[in-house]
Amino acid sequence: MAKAGEYIGRERTCGRSRRVLWSAALAMVASLAAAQAPLPGGPPAGADPNAVTAALGPPPPPPLPANAPPPATDPRNLNGAWYHTDALVFQITTDMFGNPTPYNDAGKKVMARRVKSLKDGTPFLNASARCLPVGQPWQMDLNMPFLILQSQDRIEFAFEEYHGLVTVQMDPAKALPPSYMGRSVGHWDGDTLVIETSGFKQPVWVDVTGSPASRNAKLTQRVRKVKTDHWILEDIFTLEDPAYYTRPWSWARQYDWRPDMTLFREYDCEVQTGAKDGMDPSLVSEPREPDEPNE
Amino acid sequence: MLSLAVSASATAAAEPANLEGMWKIEAPQMAFRPEGGVVPFTAAGRKRYQDNKRALAEKRLGDFDFATARCASPGLPRLMLTPQRFRIWQREGIILMQFEWNRLLRQIDMGGLVSPQIRVVSGPGPVVSEEALVGRSTPISRGHWEGDTLVVTSEGFADNTLIDNLVPHGYDLKLTEHLRLRGPDVLEDRIRIEDPATFSRAWDTVVTYRRVADEAFAENVCLDSLPVNR
Amino acid sequence: MNRIRIFALSLLLVPTLSLVSVAPAAAHHSFSGYDLSQTLSGKATIKEFRWGAPHSTGVFTIKDKDGKDMDLTLASATPGNFLKQGFNPRDFKVGGKVEITWHPSKSGATGGLMTSLKLPDGRIFNEKEYAQATGDQAAQAVEPPK
Numbered sequence: 001m002a003k004a005g006e007y008i009g010r011e012r013t014c015g016r017s018r019r020v021l022w023s024a025a026l027a028m029v030a031s032l033a034a035a036q037a038p039l040p041g042g043p044p045a046g047a048d049p050n051a052v053t054a055a056l057g058p059p060p061p062p063p064l065p066a067n068a069p070p071p072a073t074d075p076r077n078l079n080g081a082w083y084h085t086d087a088l089v090f091q092i093t094t095d096m097f098g099n100p101t102p103y104n105d106a107g108k109k110v111m112a113r114r115v116k117s118l119k120d121g122t123p124f125l126n127a128s129a130r131c132l133p134v135g136q137p138w139q140m141d142l143n144m145p146f147l148i149l150q151s152q153d154r155i156e157f158a159f160e161e162y163h164g165l166v167t168v169q170m171d172p173a174k175a176l177p178p179s180y181m182g183r184s185v186g187h188w189d190g191d192t193l194v195i196e197t198s199g200f201k202q203p204v205w206v207d208v209t210g211s212p213a214s215r216n217a218k219l220t221q222r223v224r225k226v227k228t229d230h231w232i233l234e235d236i237f238t239l240e241d242p243a244y245y246t247r248p249w250s251w252a253r254q255y256d257w258r259p260d261m262t263l264f265r266e267y268d269c270e271v272q273t274g275a276k277d278g279m280d281p282s283l284v285s286e287p288r289e290p291d292e293p294n295e
Numbered sequence: 296m297l298s299l300a301v302s303a304s305a306t307a308a309a310e311p312a313n314l315e316g317m318w319k320i321e322a323p324q325m326a327f328r329p330e331g332g333v334v335p336f337t338a339a340g341r342k343r344y345q346d347n348k349r350a351l352a353e354k355r356l357g358d359f360d361f362a363t364a365r366c367a368s369p370g371l372p373r374l375m376l377t378p379q380r381f382r383i384w385q386r387e388g389i390i391l392m393q394f395e396w397n398r399l400l401r402q403i404d405m406g407g408l409v410s411p412q413i414r415v416v417s418g419p420g421p422v423v424s425e426e427a428l429v430g431r432s433t434p435i436s437r438g439h440w441e442g443d444t445l446v447v448t449s450e451g452f453a454d455n456t457l458i459d460n461l462v463p464h465g466y467d468l469k470l471t472e473h474l475r476l477r478g479p480d481v482l483e484d485r486i487r488i489e490d491p492a493t494f495s496r497a498w499d500t501v502v503t504y505r506r507v508a509d510e511a512f513a514e515n516v517c518l519d520s521l522p523v524n525r
Numbered sequence: 526m527n528r529i530r531i532f533a534l535s536l537l538l539v540p541t542l543s544l545v546s547v548a549p550a551a552a553h554h555s556f557s558g559y560d561l562s563q564t565l566s567g568k569a570t571i572k573e574f575r576w577g578a579p580h581s582t583g584v585f586t587i588k589d590k591d592g593k594d595m596d597l598t599l600a601s602a603t604p605g606n607f608l609k610q611g612f613n614p615r616d617f618k619v620g621g622k623v624e625i626t627w628h629p630s631k632s633g634a635t636g637g638l639m640t641s642l643k644l645p646d647g648r649i650f651n652e653k654e655y656a657q658a659t660g661d662q663a664a665q666a667v668e669p670p671k
Contacts, residue, residue: 049668053548056551057548058549065409067409069387079386087548090551090552090667101670103670107670111670112669115668118555120631121558121559121560121631122631122632123554123555123556123557123558126554128553129554131518132516133398133514142552147391149384149386149393152509154511158393161549163397165393165398165512167511167512167514177513177514179513179514180514209667259409260410262388262389263402263408264400264402264435266368266431266432267577267578268367268368269577270365270397270517270518271367271368271432271577272575272577273365274361274365274517274518274521275361275365275575276357277584277596277598278598280598280600281634281635281637282558282600282632283554283555283632284632428604428607428608428613428614428615429576429614429615
């Protein structure tokens with residue numbers, strides 16, 4: 001059977017070409033449908049879990065129109081709308097160099113508990129499910145746009161999802177109180193914005209599956225505008241949390257400049273989760289061990 | 296740092312008026328005061344209003360006031376009654392009101408943004424198509440300048456919010472606001488409210504805000520203030 | 526190659542390419558807590574539809590086994606999913622008498638994931654496919670670190 005795409009370039013004559021056309025089309029439809037359909041018995045052993053969840057995601061948007069305005073020329077002006085185009089990584093399994101995520105024993109224990117909850121069909125409640133601020137870096141991973149708004153003394157990141165907000169104070173003397181999103185202080189290192197976040201009000205889920213971070217975690221981001229074949233915001237994350245990891249570790253994300261995503265959809269999750277009967281009944285409270293770090 | 300502050304505020308400065316800054320309502324109030332003294336209800340509107348009053352008296356907030364009972368968005372125009380602060384940002388093609396209360400954001404499309412806006416919830420597509428089906432508590436408003444007055448219209452409402460603490464509205468609510476500086480530190484929002492199912496005619500109300508120090512908001516999470524057992 | 530076949534082929538391709546993406550809902554919280562092997566059904570009255578992203582919630586009043594009214598909260602798809610089947614969300618009115626089917630929660634708590642809703646006029650909204658797509662995939666993919 002011909003593979004999808006093999007039709008391209010062939011002559012449109014009847015007979016053999018017609019069979020190729022149908023084969024190509026059916027193969028393409030089958031592969032697209034398979035990407036959406038449930039996998040009987042789960043994915044094959046050794047399958048990359050993130051490849052499975054990537055297939056669930058929104059397709060990348062088309063490129064910006066040619067007449068779209070570029071970002072400001074000043075490298076320290078990040079104002080505008082940005083969007084995480086790449087597939088959401090449900091479970092950050094390696095650092096940016098391909099080394100396995102350096103969970104320590106406590107981190108592995110938490111992950112095993114959370115993975116088991118998914119396989120058992122008793123997934124845990126977390127900030128996302130409750131519509132509480134989800135903390136960083138989770139908020140930066142979602143496939144929904146955010147706006148950067150800069151003023152004299154601060155940089156606001158306003159997110160469509162969860163109507164989330166991160167305020168980066170550029171004057172450390174004005175650092176805000178501990179909060180769900182942590183308390184973020186920034187400074188410029190040349191044209192790289194360095195954001196240091198600590199002071200989490202509660203432990204955070206680093207990713208969807210539940211890589212943990214304690215209240216004492218420290219997250220550093222190095223953010224800069226970069227022109228590849230289009231404008232992106234490059235963000236190198238470093239997480240330092242001896243409670244759950246054997247060493248600080250880093251991963252990278254890129255966000256596309258998308259002025260066409262400036263207007264947000266509404267995300268009024270509290271209309272559901274704030275109701276007395278609003279929490280999803282399929283979710284359960286996460287049990288904790290008495291000796292868990294920082295709980 | 297200076298250069299970025301200059302280029303951002305240059306956008307605001309290039310517009311007929313600069314409304315940027317932090318604002319706070321001058322006289323906190325739960326209900327809009329209609330010009331002329333009375334809200335001109337239709338019979339159906341009055342009935343819903345009285346049902347709401349009864350529910351409030353009987354402490355059944357959850358029956359009609361989702362903002363108070365659940366921390367849902369108060370929507371428009373009720374957000375303009377917030378007793379907390381809001382920050383106005385003026386950027387190319389858009390004006391934003393960033394509310395202290397529960398981190399909510401209101402967007403006013405000034406035209407000129409790159410189009411088409413391409414998204415629906417789950418992939419590419421026109422941005423308004425899905426929301427047009429059910430409306431929003433806080434539609435994307437459309438704005439333009441008339442002299443130094445920002446004229447803002449809002450349509451495409453959901454029907455599960457209130458005009459203020461008691462007054463109901465339906466899907467066909469339309470708001471027209473005239474925002475202008477009455478002085479360097481005083482912002483006025485004149486709001487015209489129209490909804491033929493609820494009100495027998497359009498009615499107007501005015502809210503005034505004072506400029507306050509432009510200090511960042513501490514994180515504001517409404518859900519933390521809801522009683523756990525309710 | 527005649528034009529009719531090309532046209533038919535394009536119809537075959539287009540619906541597949543516009544299938545709903547479920548990652549936003551699966552990322553919001555796991556949908557693995559619904560028992561996809563069981564489907565319950567019943568007559569209900571619509572109490573409230575809470576439309577939203579990344580998914581909605583329908584609250585229905587049903588009769589419990591003693592015949593008393595009780596509320597049932599079901600997760601449901603976004604308004605766009607309803608539109609794809611020709612429904613206007615405003616068709617679902619408070620007080621409307623409907624017939625619903627749903628996957629129950631594995632936790633045993635009342636509630637679940639809606640799979641279909643039949644309106645008084647007989648039209649049926651079917652989201653079994655959405656439920657299937659959301660339900661298991663992300664959960665089955667995960668592995669604990671070694």
